[in-house]
Amino acid sequence: MATVYVNNEPVTIGDSERLNCIQAAARLNEEIPHYCWHPQLSVVASCRMCLVEVGDKKPDGTIAMQPKLVPGCQTPVKDGTVIITNSPKVKDAQKATLEYLLLNHPLDCPVCDQAGECGLQDYSYGYGRGYSRLQEPKNIKPDKDYIGDQITLFTDRCIMCTRCVRFTREISGTAEMQVTSRGTHEEIDIFPGIPCNNKLAGNVVDICPVGALCSKDFLYQQRVWFLQNTKSVCPGCSTGCSITVDQNKDVVHRLKPRVNPQAQGHFMCDEGRFGWKYIHSDKRLQMPELRQKGTLASRDWDVILPAVRKALDDRVSSQPHAVAAIISPWATVEEAYLLCSYLKKMSEHVSLAIGPTRTVGEDDHYPKDVRGNADGNPKFTIRAEKAPNRAGVERVLQHFQGDVVPYADVLSAIQSGAIDTVYLVGGDPEATWNDSDLAAFKSLKLLIVQDLLASPLTQAAQIVLAGTSFAEKDGTFVNHSGLAQAVRRSIHGPDDARPDGRILWDLAERRGLFNANNLRKEIGQTIPSLAALSCGDLGEFGVSTAAQPEPVAAT
């Protein structure tokens, strides 16, 4: 164990840990301001914001300080390292660096998207001089709206930390971005005619510590201080990136990745980042619907739920073998559990099937080399399996039924007439149903569809239950590696749509209200393969349902 002293406070660091001064100080909640350093990118030590004084504490207790300031990002700590982050010398250097960074910065915070979450604002307030002594005109550099389909560059706001350049070289491997010119005339740019449109491109906006790189999608939509952030999980693929959902007044404005070393790390892909627009789609189911005299008509929940219960009761009591539930891998663990336990309580013979798992291409690994091939050591993966919770739904089905009926099997059973009643829980915003499938579903005696978007399938149903998207419900997703993470409600859905968990809770006539934390405890105690859920609240990083859960280390 190594002991490092940050402003005379000791902090112990494990033997296998290789930390720099910034990380060591963070252990004591001492902030060393920094711009160019990013834990996932190479160290360039060029912004010079993280200058600190360091020294060595000898065994006899004397301290030998280095005469010069050193960049904290570049300086590894070892046993006896002494870090001073608040001496007058350090503060002067921080003031000087900030004054330099702001020399040619336009200070257009009132019209800048980054205002409110800006590294320059925060550090200027915390460490800056408060005024500039520049009397001369500032450099003016042209804005570049051509950086990428989703990215625009306000060139004069840039502080040349080169995080974006390093990201495209080291994480995406696509190397679209570069530095042009020299000295104070330096600019970030792309190579002519090759815009930054790789599938991870949106991350350069996140890692930009200032308002230089902005997302065209979010540009001028909201002042960030109006946004409320909810920690959630991206439903875009089975990687299950930890995200925050940023909303204001029940409108989602953006998703941002959230650091989770157990899930994806620091980043997320553009598919997920911009793939939430269906939440506010006008195809959303607004109310539950019941088919009467051949046409679907909106009905109140108080009418619908008894109707569902009665219809299911009738079918199960007469022909339990002909009843099936198809639970989509977009459903949460809680929803699968509620529906399965409800149906299996009615009859052992009801079959439980998993819905179609949409797979697109192959797993997409980054970084890529110039030919587009991934190298052997992927730093980020976009998975081909676009469903966020196949692992979770399968575990629930296995518990209740021993094995999982594949979608193809249940479909052929429908086509053969062996199954004539289906309760289908959807959730895939991009689900497509081909004609033969639809014909099969149309042939059913009873089709109950619980989904969030109107589709040919809902048109074919006898009962349609208006569910909600991931941003509007609480639940659990289990990703490809068995990490269970909490999806948390961020906004309210349409007025008469209900969170799927609540629909199923009420359908099963359970007492009280649907509460994901409490239900998770119940699931954890009931299903051995999901025993890790018994903690209830899954916290920020989620818990692993794999055999040996790994400890979570905050960075």
Add this chain to the structure above:
Amino acid sequence: MAQFEPTLLARIHKPDSPALASYRADGGYEALKKALGMAPVDVINEVKNSGLRGRGGAGFPCGLKWTFLPKDHPGPIYLAVNADESEPATFNNRILMEKDPHQLLEGIAIACHAIKSNSAYIYVRYEYGRSYRAMQAAIDECYANGILGKSVLGSDFSLDIRLHRGAAAYICGEETGLIESLEGKRAWPRIKPPFPAIEGLFRKPTIVNNVETLCCVKQILQRGGDWFKSMGVPPDPNNPRDAGSYGPKLYCISGHVNNPCCVELPMGITARQLIEEHGGGVWKGRQAKAVVPGGISMGFMSASELDTPLDFNGPGKVGCLGLGTAAVTVIDDQTSMVDVLFNCARFFAHESCGQCTPCREGTAWMHKILNRVRAGHGELRDLDLLVEVASSMGIIPGTTICGLSDGAAWPIKNAIKKFRSEFEDYIKSGRKSVDPIPAGAH
């Protein structure tokens, strides 16, 4: 001292000095033959004992640098020759490359033998087209005559020398900037450690030496380390960090003198001697107001400091950054220091690579301030601001990666300290400088 015989420049006035035949007629490649007969470690010791210090500016002991290479490294080890001579008013490497390229090649071969390298790169600055062509011709001659290639002079030592022409950036003279540029990247100096001797060109151990240093290596092998040590200035006994300044040195004299030239002299000559005896005195019968001791980044010596010996220690004693490249630039008493300083700030603002914030923004800011002062809008507090900006940048305070910033800051600090009254008078008078700006600026 007896009449000094130039050695490095001994051949430059011969009509066919760059040719291999002429070089061999003067005993060329005998030193290499001798070196190849010695063990590499003996060559290193010979150079170490000579007290040779790098001629590129920093004055780091050459033999010591070679010993920093990892022992028993499987290779490859590279030698990068720094011929990116971009310091303003410095032109000694150019003369060495244009007039006596084989001397440099022999020095490179000896150095490569000493450090067990089979591959050397010469990084020539873009502007030195003639040097580039002379070096290429000499390299071709060597390959044709068995001096380079698989078997150097019939021995089992193989050596390839490749010539690389830069793209005209001052920063490529910084050793890690040069390495990055050689690798085909943007010449942004690397963070150290690791130092190039551990991880340099193509992530392999690399020694970066200056052209003149390697020419000295050739002379040391030919004439012995003791010959080299017989010239120059021994270490200052009061300064334990001084390694002494031995050997001959090429001094470039330029600026307001009658006879700008490059002369070879033993270390330790004074600026006054250089101007009077070799530069033909200050031009137009004027007096020197300030003298740059060794490239503009070293700062200024005032007229009263002209008797400072120009060895590795001397300029530092009068507040300059060091000897630098020993390129002495004379500024006469009718030249405004404001203009001189503006020109120098403009150079560094143009050449800052833009990697570290303090240098990128600081050099440009100082340029803007001096521009405003020259336009007649200066204020007295600008002088303090300039000094504060200059003091906050460089590797001396620890705020930048490389030394360019120190070189940019030093003349500002120096000039304002030594010529403050002139600056104050200039600002108070509300004068404006008239263009054209001094010649030689970019």
